[in-house]
Amino acid sequence: MDKDMKILLIGYGKMGKEVEAIALQRGHEVSGRITAAGSPLSGNDLQACDVAIEFTRPEAAVDNLLMCFKAGLPVVTGTTGWHERAGEVKTACQSMEGSLLYASNFSIGVNILFDINRRLAALMSGQSGYAATIEETHHEQKLDRPSGTAVSLANDILDVHHRYENWALAGTDLAGDTLPVTSHREGNVTGKHNVAYTSDIDRIEIRHEAFNRRGFATGAVLAAEWLQGKKGIFTMRDYMASLTHV
Ligand SMILES: NC(=O)c1ccc[n+]([C@@H]2O[C@H](COP(=O)([O-])OP(=O)(O)OC[C@H]3O[C@@H](n4cnc5c(N)ncnc54)[C@H](OP(=O)(O)O)[C@@H]3O)[C@@H](O)[C@H]2O)c1
Secondary structure (H helix, E strand, O other): OOOOOEEEEEOOOHHHHHHHHHHHHOOOEEEEEEEOOEOOOOHHHHHOOOEEEEOOOHHHHHHHHHHHHHHOOOEEEOOOOOHHHHHHHHHHHHHOOOEEEEOOOOOHHHHHHHHHHHHHHHHHOOOOOOEEEEEEEEOOOOOOOOOHHHHHHHHHHHHHOOOOOEEEEEOEOOOOOEEEEEEEEOOOOOEEEEEEEEOOOOEEEEEEEEOOOHHHHHHHHHHHHHHOOOOEEEEHHHHHHHHOOO
């Protein structure tokens, strides 16, 4: 990190508060907080910040991102459930020369799981005896289903596994080329994901369990530090690639 940042928090719920704690620990300043009730901040206030970190709700995220592009403020968002509007966001970011980093999951551990998932899918693509499944469990307040992380895992499998053409929530009769994703909503579970390949003779499984939200918040702050001085659209994959040499 070259310098301390002035951070605008957009959304001050469970994640906004966790991001604030990590940002302060890392020597940054929180210069403003925008909540659902709005904020007295002007465009000039926004321009005085170095970066915005956005964790709100699926229906609020796109307007928040557009506001940041307009103000020339780099933005990191972890809100899930808005990706059907990704095309619109990408076009706006490009035309306004904005800086955006988004991720369905900022945890470094989950991003390692993503990498292993892609490699495993490539290996399993040649193994016709195995059927793939994805399962995720989250707390009962989570609005989207399946989780953005499960969707990322599924899409990464579709990209490389020749059998699967699409994914769908499990529960109904699914065609053989549809990858089933099971969602559970229970208690206070922060986030559990697993990908399994099951045959008549064995089962191969990779899994990640978050014990708390600290990993997401840390990843979001690290991503905001990395985004400084960059223009364009990035994901955690770009950040992770900057750390590894494999
Ligand atoms: N990418 C990741 O690593 C990751 C990790 C965890 C969670 N998430 C995602 O992050 C999002 C937030 O999660 P959370 O657990 O923090 O939820 P949360 O506790 O419900 O907090 C969301 C906050 O956003 C506020 N908000 C709603 N609309 C807003 C708007 N237009 N402008 C500013 N603030 C607004 C809400 O205010 P009110 O309470 O007043 O409505 C609430 O305080 C969800 O989409 C979740 O799936 C992502």
